[in-house]
Amino acid sequence: MKLAVLISGSGSNLQAFIDACEAGTLPADIAVVLSNKSEAGGLARAEAADIPTLVIDHREFESREAFDAAMVAALAPFAPDLVILAGFMRILTPAFIAAFRGRLLNIHPSLLPKYPGLHTHQRALDAGDTEAGATVHFVTEELDGGPPILFAQVAIVEGDNAALLADRVQLREHQLYPQAARWFVEGRLALQGDRALLDGEPLPPSGVDLDKVQD
Ligand code: GRF
16 A cells, blocks of 8 residues: 655654555555645654655645645645655645545544644643543544544653653553554445444544553
8 A cells, every 4th residue: 555644844744654564564555745834844754764755845826725736736646545644734624635535544643533723732730631642533624623543642750841742642652543543444444424433433522542452
């Protein structure tokens, strides 16, 4: 299977995909990495792994629709089977989502459905939560609202702050995201309407706990 990975930043999740593909734990190839920022650190990671890169700067388009149409057109020659949003910091339009619905994944740094949107770790700290985490979900038209697939919890400890928590959550993201993609690549994961199915069975509303995954 061919993957397209969309980034805006450092690309540590992209690196986890590169490593998993190279190790064979994720039986797929990254066909292309697309960034909306030319300065995204993840582009160097892709180049180091000999993966083609595309930069499409959203500021050069007069609307979200025009930007998204340009991305769909640029991705088409690579014919991706699965599109991975890995720190891609643009809100996608319904037309983009329709082009890849059912094969479009995102990782969000909270235990969804808690804290869609930004500043997730600070919001968890402010709420006095004892656990933070990250969730991989199918992307649907609702921002960070598509059905969860897999999550990992990270304990909030005495003296924590948002930056410390983000670092610990990211380490789990790098395990979480390739595992969810592996299920898709193996043909075990599907989106049916607004429900995520694993092996034909609906997943729990918060997804599966990574710590309980056997295979
Ligand atoms: C991750 O923390 C992810 O949860 C969020 O954006 C961040 C991307 O980091 N959506 P990186 O670019 O993969 O290092």
